[in-house]
Amino acid sequence: MIVYATHKGGKYLPFDESLKIDPINKRGLYVNITNRCNCDCVFCLRQKKHMAEQSSLWLKNEPTIDEIKSEFLKVPIEFVNEIVFCGFGEPTLRLNELIESLKFVKKNYPSIPTRLNTNGLGELAHGREIAAEFKGLLDIASISLNASTAERYFKLTRAEYGLNSYEAMLTFAEHIKKFVPKVVLTIVDHVNSEEEIERCRKICNERGLTLRVRAYEDS
Numbered sequence: 533m534i535v536y537a538t539h540k541g542g543k544y545l546p547f548d549e550s551l552k553i554d555p556i557n558k559r560g561l562y563v564n565i566t567n568r569c570n571c572d573c574v575f576c577l578r579q580k581k582h583m584a585e586q587s588s589l590w591l592k593n594e595p596t597i598d599e600i601k602s603e604f605l606k607v608p609i610e611f612v613n614e615i616v617f618c619g620f621g622e623p624t625l626r627l628n629e630l631i632e633s634l635k636f637v638k639k640n641y642p643s644i645p646t647r648l649n650t651n652g653l654g655e656l657a658h659g660r661e662i663a664a665e666f667k668g669l670l671d672i673a674s675i676s677l678n679a680s681t682a683e684r685y686f687k688l689t690r691a692e693y694g695l696n697s698y699e700a701m702l703t704f705a706e707h708i709k710k711f712v713p714k715v716v717l718t719i720v721d722h723v724n725s726e727e728e729i730e731r732c733r734k735i736c737n738e739r740g741l742t743l744r745v746r747a748y749e750d751s
Contacts, residue, residue, distance in 0.1 A: 566620070614645050625654075637669075638668070645671040656693045663711055664710075685701075720745075
């Protein structure tokens with residue numbers, strides 16, 4: 533599924549089915565462009581085999597930019613209040629397609645806010661700074677912080693770049709806040725104590741970033 537809406541209970545629905553459940557209110561339009569990820573988080577839904585076998589979020593093929601644009605044009609945009617690039621994997625691994633899709637959105641739906649959900653390892657993946665490429669295209673960058681130390685981060689995410697991943701993620705957050713109006717770092721409540729959450733909050737405060745504690749979804 534390239535574009536979809538989310539509903540309570542962990543439901544990921546095509547937009548037409550979403551409208552059958554709620555034909556009145558606006559909702560987020562989520563955009564999935566890859567299954568690939570450079571993390572292997574212990575709490576990720578990908579760890580459950582049935583997700584890959586049954587969930588329609590799993591892409592059989594990575595969509596081309598034309599296929600992504602085509603999916604946008606099928607959506608009744610008057611019911612969309614936010615467009616979120618999140619992927620079932622890590623969106624920045626397909627950076628060119630991500631940027632082109634964001635340009636398409638801003639050109640055709642300029643009043644709708646855009647958000648990127650990312651693990652923040654895009655600069656490690658591409659071996660260069662990429663934050664400036666999002667200038668004028670993103671309204672919110674949501675980056676997975678996950679932990680207060682590099683060791684705990686690696687234990688939770690099993691990022692393919694090792695312990696260096698943690699500082700690279702924080703550096704990316706500092707880079708992108710120069711070009712994106714709002715940058716939020718997130719952690720999952722399910723795997724973090726109150727003390728760990730407060731340590732993460734302190735890290736965000738020291739770097740001028742906002743922390744959001746996400747509820748864990750297990751389905």
